[in-house]
Amino acid sequence: MKHKMLLSFILVAAILAIAGCGKSEEFKKLESDLVASVASLHEDGMSLMNKGNDLTAKVDDAIAMYDSMAAKYPKQFAGQSSDDLKAAKEKLSAAAASMKEWMSTMKPYDPTMDHTQVMNQLTAEKDGIVKVKTQFQEAFTAATTALDNHKAFAEQMAANLTKGVKKAVKK
Numbered sequence: 079m080k081h082k083m084l085l086s087f088i089l090v091a092a093i094l095a096i097a098g099c100g101k102s103e104e105f106k107k108l109e110s111d112l113v114a115s116v117a118s119l120h121e122d123g124m125s126l127m128n129k130g131n132d133l134t135a136k137v138d139d140a141i142a143m144y145d146s147m148a149a150k151y152p153k154q155f156a157g158q159s160s161d162d163l164k165a166a167k168e169k170l171s172a173a174a175a176s177m178k179e180w181m182s183t184m185k186p187y188d189p190t191m192d193h194t195q196v197m198n199q200l201t202a203e204k205d206g207i208v209k210v211k212t213q214f215q216e217a218f219t220a221a222t223t224a225l226d227n228h229k230a231f232a233e234q235m236a237a238n239l240t241k242g243v244k245k246a247v248k249k
Contacts, residue, residue: 109187147235
């Protein structure tokens with residue numbers, strides 16, 4: 079709800095900028111385009127937040143599964159750890175915190191501001207959200223890599239346990 083209000087405010091401000099403020103049409107267009115770009119990146123960021131939350135839940139499940147299996151089969155888990163999962167979770171949390179920080183520092187577009195000030199403000203906001211997106215992508219890579227590694231290890235463990243059961247049954 080809060081994000082829709084912010085996006086609505088940005089779009090209304092963009093419309094006001096186009097309607098007039100004594101700026102040249104070229105300046106109005108530049109500002110309007112940059113406002114639209116920041117708004118689009120903000121929406122992308124919100125989507126990344128949702129994906130990050132989903133991925134964090136998967137990482138939490140994998141950590142719980144790892145801890146449970148390691149407790150049951152300490153010998154087979156010797157030399158293994160869930161540190162990569164925990165590090166990935168920290169990266170996801172840091173990316174989410176960066177997004178929240180970026181949103182909290184975002185200033186509403188003021189079409190009456192000097193063109194140079196507007197462009198500087200909007201460019202800084204765009205640069206900030208691009209950095210957040212990059213941080214999310216790095217966190218997603220770390221999380222999916224860790225999840226894939228632990229899935230492969232779990233599949234290997236299951237195969238080894240199945241072989242052990244087959245041998246025990248044959249005896």
